[in-house]
Amino acid sequence: MRRALAAVLLLLTALTFAATGARAVSPDEMLANPALETRARTLSTELRCMVCQNQSIDDSNADLARDLRVLVRERLTAGDTDEQVLDFIVARYGEFVLLKPRLMLSTILLWGFPVAALIAGAIAIVVSIRRRRRSPQETAPLSDSEKKQLKKLLAASND
DSSP states (O other): OHHHHHHHHHHHHHHHHHHSOOOSOOTTTSOSSHHHHHHHHHHHHHBBOTTTSSSBTTTOOSHHHHHHHHHHHHHHHTTOOHHHHHHHHHHHHOGGGBSSOOOOGGGHHHHHHHHHHHHHHHHHHHHHHHHHTOOGGGSOOOOHHHHHHHHHHHHHHHO
């Protein structure tokens, strides 16, 4: 039964590899255990290459990316959970190493800024529209002195 499960996991890993195209992972990095290798590949897609910065370490050919891939596999082989592996790497390299930063107090501005900007923009649009729609009745009536001055101006223009 275990052999069948291992064969299925190996087949799924091979199909995933074939479907996603060639990756930077070299055969000497790959683990013999298909379940661990699948976990390693999943974790590698979540980590940023510190050299390339917009690629995962799974896609990058940089030496640092290779070192991180090896480190991920070493930690998994040592028995770490996925979260422990990520925590270990974040402790070494900082939150920037994650392609999707965690929601924490230190990253709240990163997560909250787009929402705050959207709300501020919507409020600005609503205020602008309301100012443009003000009707003439909302203006203050003329005072007595203004009415007298207006009558003088109208009389002078009619002459």
